[in-house]
Amino acid sequence: MTLVADQVTYCRPGGGFTLAPTDLTVRPGQITALVGPSGCGKTTVAHLLAGLLEPHSGSVTAGGVRVRRRRGRLPGHTALLDQDPRAASDPHLTLRRAITLPASLRGIPVDPDALAEEVGLDPVLLDRRPAEVSGGQLQRACVARALAQGPRFLIADEATAHLDPLSTAAIARTLRRRADGGLGVLAITHDLRLAESWADEVVAPGAHVP
Numbered sequence: 001m002t003l004v005a006d007q008v009t010y011c012r013p014g015g016g017f018t019l020a021p022t023d024l025t026v027r028p029g030q031i032t033a034l035v036g037p038s039g040c041g042k043t044t045v046a047h048l049l050a051g052l053l054e055p056h057s058g059s060v061t062a063g064g065v066r067v068r069r070r071r072g073r074l075p076g077h078t079a080l081l082d083q084d085p086r087a088a089s090d091p092h093l094t095l096r097r098a099i100t101l102p103a104s105l106r107g108i109p110v111d112p113d114a115l116a117e118e119v120g121l122d123p124v125l126l127d128r129r130p131a132e133v134s135g136g137q138l139q140r141a142c143v144a145r146a147l148a149q150g151p152r153f154l155i156a157d158e159a160t161a162h163l164d165p166l167s168t169a170a171i172a173r174t175l176r177r178r179a180d181g182g183l184g185v186l187a188i189t190h191d192l193r194l195a196e197s198w199a200d201e202v203v204a205p206g207a208h209v210p
């Protein structure tokens with residue numbers, strides 16, 4: 001199934017920003033990169049696709065079924081990876097618990113050690129808390145947490161923006177491997193070079209990049 005934004009627009013309450021009609025399709029087995037300068041609306045598109053915002057017009061569908069906004073909750077088929085892993089992590093949970101908890105709430109069995117290995121995170125770090133690991137290590141744990149929930153789509157919003165090249169490469173390899181296994185990935189970045197090296201297709205809010 002595909003995750004599709006069809007001519008979506010969005011107006012921020014109170015004005016100040018309007019997203020131009022945007023088409024975007026996230027396909028299983030592919031990495032789509034959404035690029036554009038700061039403030040052009042990339043995160044807005046991500047949140048529309050994830051059902052965190054309701055479009056002003058147009059529609060978002062997953063497998064042909066409309067994605068409706070649920071307050072602060074993602075639909076089961078989509079995981080969202082934020083650019084700031086510390087803001088997205090509970091400081092009290094060990095990485096192991098953070099990776100297993102959301103999946104176990106959905107009844108999905110998880111092997112945190114195998115996931116840590118997959119994302120290039122030393123399993124020894126799984127028993128530490130966010131303040132006891134680096135930003136790159138924590139972001140790898142966030143990737144593991146997202147994958148643990150068995151999403152069909154993964155939206156990575158500037159997920160490597162603040163990371164060292166090794167962590168960036170580890171995450172890129174993981175997303176490529178998962179895409180090759182059928183995951184649909186949307187990688188949001190302002191870095192066109194990174195997008196072109198990662199992605200099967202590059203799109204921009206409101207327009208296609210030739």
Ligand SMILES: Nc1ncnc2c1ncn2[C@@H]1O[C@H](COP(=O)(O)OP(=O)(O)OP(=O)(O)O)[C@@H](O)[C@H]1O
Pocket residue numbers: 012016017036037038039040041042043044045190
């Ligand atoms: N909470 C907010 N209140 C008012 N305006 C906002 C708010 N958040 C974002 N905006 C505006 O909405 C527009 C789109 O923001 P969005 O975060 O989608 O852009 P972006 O392309 O992801 O930017 P960046 O690359 O800097 O993360 C921006 O011009 C921004 O100024």
